[in-house]
Amino acid sequence: MSLKKERIYLSPPHMGGVELKLVQEAFASNWIAPLGPMVDAFEKEMCEYVCVPHATALSSGTAALHLAMLLLDIKAEVEVLCSTLTFSASANAITYVGARPAFIDCDRKTWNMDPELLEEELAACAAIGRNPGAVIVVDLYGQCADYRRIEEICRKYEVPLIEDSAEALGATCNGKKAGAFGKMAVFSFNGNKIITTSGGGMLISSDGEMIRKARFLATQARDPAPHYEHSHIGYNYRMSNILAAIGRGQLKVLDERVATRRRNCEYYKVALSELPGIEFMPIASYGSPNYWLTVILISPERFGMDREVVRLALEAENIESRPIWKPMHLQPVFRGCRARGGSVCEDLFKRGLCLPSGSQMTYNDLERVVGIIKSSCKAG
Ligand SMILES: *Cc1c(COP(=O)(O)O)cnc(C)c1O
Numbered sequence: 001m002s003l004k005k006e007r008i009y010l011s012p013p014h015m016g017g018v019e020l021k022l023v024q025e026a027f028a029s030n031w032i033a034p035l036g037p038m039v040d041a042f043e044k045e046m047c048e049y050v051c052v053p054h055a056t057a058l059s060s061g062t063a064a065l066h067l068a069m070l071l072l073d074i075k076a077e078v079e080v081l082c083s084t085l086t087f088s089a090s091a092n093a094i095t096y097v098g099a100r101p102a103f104i105d106c107d108r109k110t111w112n113m114d115p116e117l118l119e120e121e122l123a124a125c126a127a128i129g130r131n132p133g134a135v136i137v138v139d140l141y142g143q144c145a146d147y148r149r150i151e152e153i154c155r156k157y158e159v160p161l162i163e164d165s166a167e168a169l170g171a172t173c174n175g176k177k178a179g180a181f182g183k184m185a186v187f188s189f190n191g192n193k194i195i196t197t198s199g200g201g202m203l204i205s206s207d208g209e210m211i212r213k214a215r216f217l218a219t220q221a222r223d224p225a226p227h228y229e230h231s232h233i234g235y236n237y238r239m240s241n242i243l244a245a246i247g248r249g250q251l252k253v254l255d256e257r258v259a260t261r262r263r264n265c266e267y268y269k270v271a272l273s274e275l276p277g278i279e280f281m282p283i284a285s286y287g288s289p290n291y292w293l294t295v296i297l298i299s300p301e302r303f304g305m306d307r308e309v310v311r312l313a314l315e316a317e318n319i320e321s322r323p324i325w326k327p328m329h330l331q332p333v334f335r336g337c338r339a340r341g342g343s344v345c346e347d348l349f350k351r352g353l354c355l356p357s358g359s360q361m362t363y364n365d366l367e368r369v370v371g372i373i374k375s376s377c378k379a380g
Helices: 019-028 037-050 061-071 088-096 115-127 147-156 208-218 241-252 254-272 307-316 343-351 363-376
Strands: 054-058 079-083 100-104 134-138 161-164 184-188 201-205 278-280 294-298 352-355
Touching: 019 037, 019 241, 037 054, 037 201, 037 241, 054 061, 054 208, 061 088, 061 134, 061 161, 061 184, 061 201, 061 208, 079 088, 079 115, 088 100, 088 134, 100 115, 115 147, 134 147, 147 161, 201 208, 241 254, 254 278, 254 294, 254 363, 294 343, 307 352, 307 363, 343 352
Parallel strands: 079 100, 079 134, 134 161, 161 184
Antiparallel strands: 054 201, 184 201, 278 294, 294 352
8 A cells, every 4th residue: 555645735834833723712702793893903904014994804715805896886888908817716706897807927027917018908998998897917826917118118108007916915116015905906715825713815095985985895885874774786796704803813824824924935946956848937126925835847859748747746746836817818718708918927837837836835835846946957
């Protein structure tokens, strides 16, 4: 009987220690139902961390994106520009209001939306008098997009910017925290993100009126009245008080989580540096990522094997790794949507592999991953 080695996951949850105590506090106060003092405190602490004054805690990052579309009053058939290299939730939210995504390729220097392509696209839209309803820019794998350029371009064309920072809590850009850019920003506390509430999200903005409206829509759109009175369609999108207690505990260890994931990345960089045909996600000079996932590119002509061979070799040793997000413009569900560019992220998708990056990884775990990648190399 062969003994199966312990599984190494891509990005599992990692509790900090005080979460259970905070959950017990929530139980003791009998605030089990949606909302309550833990939700208020979690929102306040997130605002302090990101240095943005208003936020509302929600059931998911996807719900936050949907609300952002509603708050900007994006109408059916309008186009919304979106990073093509992302998780599908970024683009799905656009379709929830009947609007249509149009995708923009990434910049090889950051793997985030290419500001030059965005400008080309907005100029082309302006020329035919069809400005998009918004631009959703994703902070990929924990690294902020180039907001100095992107904010400038969105301002020039008067198109509202939404920052999908679901993967980037804890990152910085030009001295500001991820989530501080655009009209509104979105965070996710899904189980695989850098901190988690098991499931949850947040919408954050410097516009207090926007967040007040978001809260209203997310709480079934109840008009002020002693009975249930409704003049809008509402949603059940708030975070529960129990989950907010977990989030508060997690936020306390966020900076430690960033430091540990950074250590993982640096370990991989040193250990894999001697191999031919391996590159890492570039780090832009304008900020620091949260190192959510370490992502490598494997060039088969130099490495001697392709990405899939390496992924399967890791899987055979009970190690989870994943190809880079498949670009949205290649997804069957978005067939027919326009895309500007696409060849950069298609190349990244072909060669990219996300390595196990959890904050509980031991040096032994890292060495196991590295050993298998090294032995897959058939260069020379
Ligand atoms: C995880 C993720 C989301 C969705 O967040 P959920 O909380 O899982 O709904 C949205 N956008 C990006 C880029 C993500 O990685």
